[in-house]
Structures are given as C-alpha cells and as structure tokens.
Amino acid sequence: MRVVLAGSGSAVGKTTISTGIMKALSSEGVQPFKVGPDYIDPSYHTMATGNPSRNLDSFFMSKGQIREAFIRGMEASSARMAIIEGVRGLYEGISPVDDVGSTASIAKALNAPVVLIINSRSLVKSAAAIVLGFKALDPEVKIEGVILNQVKNKKHYLKTKKAIEELSDTIVIGGIPRRKDLKVEQRHLGLVPAVERENLKFSIEKWGNVVEEYIDLDELKNIMKNAKKIKGKREPLWQVKNRKKVKIGVAYDEAFNFYYIENLEALKDNKASLYYFSPLHDEEIPDVDGIYIGGGYPEIFAKQLERNTSMKDSIKKFHEDGKPIFGECGGLLYLSKSLDGHEMCNIFPYKSTMTRKVQGLSYVIAKSVIDNIISPRTEIFKGHEFHYSNIQVTGNPQFAFKIQRGKGIKEGMDGLTSKKTLASYIHIHTASCPTFAATLTSNALEQ
Template sequence: MKGFVLAGTRSGIGKTTVSMGLMATFEDVAPFKVGPDYIDPSFHKFITGNKSYNLDLFLMGEEGVKYSFEKHSKEISIVEGVMGLYDGLGNSLDNYSTAHLSRVLNLPVILVVDAAGKSTSIAAEVLGYKNLDSRVNIAGVIINKVNSEKLYEMLKDAIENYTGIPCLGYLKKDENLGISSRHLGLLQADEVEDLKEKKAILKEEIKKTIDLKKIEEIANLEKSEKNIDIFKNIENLYVGLKVGVAKDKAFSFYYEDNLELLQRMGIELIEFSPIKDKKIPEVDLLYFGGGYPENYLEDLSNNKDFLNSLKEFHESGGHIYGECGGFMYLSQGIKTLEQKSYSMAQLIDCSVKMTGRLFISRFGYVDVAFGELNGKAHEFHYSTIDEIGSDERVFKLRKSDGREWLCGYKNKNLIAGYPHLHFFKNLDILKQILEGAKKCHI
C-alpha cells in the first residue's frame, strides 16, 4: 500500500497543478482531497478516471476519514491538501488542517514550495514547516515555478543542507502548465476545453523533472490493523427506499461518500436532471445538492413541465432535501448581478440574489442543531437571502466564535438551506430525513 499527502506552503502555490500531474503519471491512483472542496475532486476524477473522496476531519471525524481512506485506497493514494499545510480552524495544531490529517492517517507529506524571488531563504521556509510540528513527516520537497535547472540545483542544495529533507524535483515556470483559478472556481472539469492537453503536457514535464522512484519509496506505508467498520449497524436499514439525486451541469456538488453511504443503507439512487427531464422520477425522496444553478437560470426556469411535476410531488406530501445550490433552486427565484430575476421551483417562501463575492460572514465550518439532534456542516456561497417569508427554519447554526443564525427552511416535507452536510457526522439528521420518507413509502 502506497500513499502520501501533497501539501503547499500556502494557497495558490501550485499544489493542485502538481497533484494533478502526479495523479496523471502514476497508475491506478486513488485521489483524495483534504477539506470540504467539491471542485478539485471533479478534476481528480477527470485526470485519473477514478472517483475522488474528501477527507475532512471536522465533517467526518477521525474514524470517518480512516474508514474512507482505507475503503478507497488503490495501488497508490494521492491526497491533495488544502490551503497551507498548517492552515485550518484556529491556531491549534489539531485544527483539521492538512498537517493534522497527515498525522491521523500516518501519511508522509511532500511539500510544494515556490521558487519565485528566493535563494538560500527557501531553506528557512522549509525548515519552519518542518519544525512547527515534529509529528508531521515532511518527507520531500517539490519546487514549483523554477526558471532553470541551474536555479533548481542551487535551491535544492540549500534545502537539503539546512533541513535534511530531500528535494524530489521541480516544475518549470510555464503558464501553460497551471490550472487557472477561473477554471477551478467557475467551470467543472469536463467543461475545460484544454484539460486533456494540459494533462498530457503535465505528465511529460513531471517525468522529466521529478524523481518518481523517490516518491514511490516515500509513499511505501507500513501495514496497519484494519479500522472498525463504523457503518455496519446501518447496512441495508432502508432497503426498498428510492432517492432521486439531481445530477447535471447545474447540480454536481455531492460528497461521493454520502452517495455510497445511502447505497450501503439499501437505498436505490436514481439520477435526474432539472435542466433536461420533463418530470421527476418515481422516488420517495428528492435530493438536490449544490452546484451552479446561477449559470443555468434560463434552462431551469423554462423547464415548466419539470417544475410542475416537482410542485405536484411537494403538494402531495413528497419528501425533498436541498443544499446550497439545491436550496436556491427550490426558492421563489434567483436574482442575478444585473438585477434580473428568474423564477425557480417556488417551494420555499424566500428568494435569493447573487452578490458576486463570497459571503464571508457565513463561510466555513459550522455546528448544526436540528431540534434535539446535533451535527456538523460547511457553508460556501456567492449568494444571499433576498426576501424572507414565513416558512419555519429548522437548522440552528453556530460558528466557533459564537455567532449564530437560523437556516434550513421547512415547508411540508421539504427541508433546504445553505449548509452542506457530510453524512458521516450527521447520521442522526440523515436518518430523521429518511425516516419521514420511509413512512410515506410504507
């Protein structure tokens, strides 16, 4: 079994580019992403042909990330980090960061550093990352944006002399190698026209300038005892239940582990498209995940047959659950930055508007209270509530700094709001939603 974490000294350092290049180069790769991100895993899947799984200590817990990593590992597991190596929730070293995850899974870390504007000082940078937490095994360094092989040799000599950490190679400074932030933030992997070409170029460059044999040696993991199957007691708990999952260009943000957990519980998943389909499938529960509904407003608003079918399902007592983009779609409507409004499903008594910037006051990890039940969630959205009606709100959200607010709009058997739930730490909430659908099914 082989595996390692590819981490950066900061966001924007190029770890996604290096990660995808290594994923393209090795065979039979199991890709993973630290944190709650939905975008990078879609690129991992495009590059490797294998599903990418999130490893998030806040949303999944230690047992959850161990379960997912063990279950989905292949010949070599490559875990792309998030932000800088030690960046997480607060300044504790147990802050759900990439470093924290590497310790929980006992994985070696390969650190990506930037060559720009540096000489011997690059060694001080690497040494600082090594010394901040001696429990983190920084086993190698890859230098990004290197102008020449001569510069790489000089930087390599400084790092190895003063830190004792081996340099494993470099990527040259070339704008054609990187995946731009506009691609990662606005487009899904299959919409990036030149991604196949970038994959081929990256693969060739990495073969030239990075020591793959050394990486394989670093990635050799000691055999460990198998972890407890934490979901054995809920296996086939909901056999016969059918859940419709909105899946198209507007709705694509789902944790793969969430969908697989539903299937393990005995649930049949049926995909449908609010853009293309004329009616909802015959199911017990509709699940609208996040995505980019704001990019397909005309298609969604004009599909009247589907909207009428959805409304009939809701009015007849059908169960519906929506997150973020799904919540926006289930609202009265969405207003664009140009102040043009598009009607949506109109099942929730509120509307939303696009803001053009991340809604930072609600961004990040939150604790969730759903009645007497407690869970964990994450918010990340560029829209906000425009008009609020009288529908009940059933989620009480709380950030670590004490701020609280209500979300999770309820109308009949519909619950929808901005929070993204990973089911591993929200099993009780999930089961309550499924129990309602099960009663209707019976």
C-alpha cells in the first residue's frame, strides 16, 4: 500500500496535510517518505508516525536506487502503508521539460498512485481544469485522487468537488477548511525543525484530528491498496568495504540535526558504532575514532556554542591529533574561526557570517580533486547546498572538491581540508557518493 501526496505547486499545504494523514493512520503502521533534499519535513513525519522518514530523490538516485531506498524503508519499519510527501509542484524538477528531481519521477519509479493537493481558494470549475492539465501532461503519472485545501465552507467544497469529479473523472477525497491555527512556523530554510518545536506534538495531533474530520481516509486507503506492482530492478545505495570495528561520533542536538538516515546506516554497514553527542550541551566529544558534524542551524545557537569552550577545545584537539572530522554546511560554520562574531572551533581560520540573501540553493555536482576522507581523487558525486552564509576564505587553502554544478565556498571550489578534517557546504546522500561511509570509516582506523 503506497501513495504519493503531491502538490499543484509550492505552499499548498502539503506538509501539514501529509503529516496529518500520517498521524491519523499511524496506528495502522505508516512508513513516511519525503521527495527531494529536505531534512525538516521528515522530522515532522517521524514524530507523526514513530518511524524515521526517508528521502527519495531522482537527482541523487537512479531508478533502481529509488526502489532500493523505498523497499529498505518499508522492510525496516514493517509498516503496512507508505505515504510519500512530494516536493514543490508535482512536475517541478531541475529541468523545465524532464523529470529529474521531480515528485513525478518518484511516482513513476515506484509505480505509485498520486493524490493531488490543490489550494482551492477562489476556485471551483477552474480546479477541474488544473486536475485535467496535470493528468494530461504525463499519462504515466497516475493521479487517482484530489484533496482540496483552503476551502471556504461546505458549499464551496461540494461545488468544487462536483466540478472536479464530473469534468476530470477524478475522485475528491476531502477538503481542508481555511484555518489560521493550521499555519506552520517558517524559517529561512523552510519549517522549524521538530527538535526545536516543543509544541509540535500538539500541533501534529491537531493536524491528525483535522484530517480525520475532513478527509475520507477509507477512500485514501483504497487508492493505496490499488497500487500496481513495483517494476524494475533494485540497485545498491552504498559500498561496504570496511571490515574492522570503528567508533564514529555524530553531533546531534538543536543546532545540528540534518542527517540522511541512509548515511548513518551506511556507516553502520561499514562496522561503525555511532556515538551521538551534543556540541551545545556536552562537555567534550566521546571516545571515538572519527566525527561527523551535519548541518542544522548553528547560527541560531551561536552564543551557546561559543560558551561551550570545553567542547570546542576537545574537537580542536581531535583535529590536531590527526583524526578525521567531516562537517557539512552547519558543521563547516562550526569548524570555522567564528560565526557572526561568536568564536567557534577555529580549525579553519576564517570568519563565517550569515547573509540576508541566499548564497547557494541548488543541486550540486562535484569532483574530488584530491584523496579525502569521504571520496578518492577523481570521483564525481552529487549533493545539494542551501546556505545563507559566507566563509571569508583568504590565502590559498587546500580544497578537496571542484564544483561542476552549484556555488561552493569560493571560485567554484569547496571542501576545506586541514590534516584529516574536511568541511563543505555540500550536503551529500550516500546514494550519490557511495564511497562516503567506507572511506570515512577506513580513515578513522588509520591512526
């Protein structure tokens, strides 16, 4: 049983409705998924279902890897139902005409039915035209139902439902009313992460109750039951080469929580035991062989990070001892000299500052120009960047990556290196950098 919940565009209420549906059906077993490069929406899914949400992305992954990631997720949770939240509009990708990076590409790779979410404010008959257009654009995408959002009242809902069902031959399974209390708190990279929102559990409970009241969940389950068999081969997501036990510390707290679950699973498959620690709250890093500092919002917690001098000192000593540290985006900022004037770890002697405008927001293709702790020289891998900051690099530092698509740190280069520390704006998914875990764990053993 599976379904893709796709939007007719951005900001139509996909996350609120998708998370509400996940919550409403959670007692029956739901495995959540999110299309595209996103860490925040999946944190909402995870809270709603109790199962870690996983990302599916046709830029990072081949069709075979999409199927592998999906089936792995279903097997890990033993859930009956898969609910996949789309990204932006159903057909939006990196090209105006192709599928790559789109929700449609995921629906086709998984042979999954689609329920289209439409902002129906001020629409009645025109909503039917939207559905007709979406169905006609790509007949391989099976749009089996519609959910209306921003419904004015029952009369508006019934009129719009009739228009869509009679003119586009597509069932409308519900309509969510206009309610200010359903709005979600936003920040520059999207929603506020679940780990920071103390009241999120209450909000998700509310979303689930609203879904139960206004969406025909039995009809939604019928759509999921009628999903056709997944066709096509599966392909591995990562390499397994390291055979010796190794300990990897993973920074995880309010400031650092952007991780793809497959990256962590790939480390475990390469014999890593993971030890989670908090740069905000712990006194020092645990006794480990390597460190992974993911993305997040260190700028929001810069004062607290600055005050925790014992943690910064332990990370700096770890670096000076020649042990591997890998930092992604927020991790890069934390490993710099300072962030908006607040002292950080100073492994890289450059100031970092937040900016009002986005500096990098795109999919990335990069080539390793030197051997490094996640990939060998000449390897080409994919990732994504979304940062509102600058690193004020001076002199001629050693960069590990040449950017073929995207922005990077400076003049088309990324991946600052010092001893065995590597920090980059690029967020990677192991599917597109299959050497990541094997190389990082192997480097952690070479001491």
